[in-house]
Amino acid sequence: MLEQAILEAEKAQPLRFGPQKSELKSKNDSRIHPETAEAWFQAELANGALFARGDRLRRSSPELRLGPKQEALRARLLAELETRGLSGPTQKEFLEGFPGEPDASELLQLLLADETVLRLPSDILGLGTSIEALRAPLIAYFETHDDMTVANLKDVAGVSRKQGVPILEHLDRLGWTARRGDVRVRGSRLLPTPPSDSPAE
Numbered sequence: 001m002l003e004q005a006i007l008e009a010e011k012a013q014p015l016r017f018g019p020q021k022s023e024l025k026s027k028n029d030s031r032i033h034p035e036t037a038e039a040w041f042q043a044e045l046a047n048g049a050l051f052a053r054g055d056r057l058r059r060s061s062p063e064l065r066l067g068p069k070q071e072a073l074r075a076r077l078l079a080e081l082e083t084r085g086l087s088g089p090t091q092k093e094f095l096e097g098f099p100g101e102p103d104a105s106e107l108l109q110l111l112l113a114d115e116t117v118l119r120l121p122s123d124i125l126g127l128g129t130s131i132e133a134l135r136a137p138l139i140a141y142f143e144t145h146d147d148m149t150v151a152n153l154k155d156v157a158g159v160s161r162k163q164g165v166p167i168l169e170h171l172d173r174l175g176w177t178a179r180r181g182d183v184r185v186r187g188s189r190l191l192p193t194p195p196s197d198s199p200a201e
Contacts, residue, residue: 078116
């Protein structure tokens with residue numbers, strides 16, 4: 001029963017990895033006790049017959065395969081976000097840039113699920129690689145400064161205050177910065193890159 005429900009969900013929503021585990025439990029709780037369903041999920045996952053991505057489950061294959069048109073649209077979505085850099089749009093603004101593309105919203109959800117795209121506070125979107133590229137400049141900044149303001153981030157990253165505030169909030173979550181009143185200090189996870197060992201002479 002659960003296997004059929006998963007496969008039917010995959011067919012009905014081909015651009016989603018699969019149905020949510022919690023949804024499967026709630027829809028079938030009159031016929032299958034949630035604990036029994038959970039035990040089946042875990043057994044199938046352990047046997048390699050079921051695949052998970054977060055709370056979503058998939059039966060037919062471990063990866064979601066996109067068609068050529070969907071791959072092309074995915075590339076367009078990523079290219080658009082790359083041009084925005086750290087000055088990303090909100091999700092609503094971003095999707096408005098792809099009128100007549102009904103798959104754009106579902107593809108964006110896939111990109112968010114695998115963290116290729118990140119959703120920052122205030123619903124701002126950005127590429128994971130764009131955030132990662134901030135690590136080195138932040139390390140360099142904190143080597144000569146004790147704290148950082150929004151204005152300082154604007155200088156380091158070239159973003160407006162509108163984007164700077166949610167970016168700093170995201171950096172707080174990553175542990176790269178830590179809020180102290182109105183400023184940020186170096187977070188516990190933003191460590192200087194250790195020097196490489198010199199080759200023995």
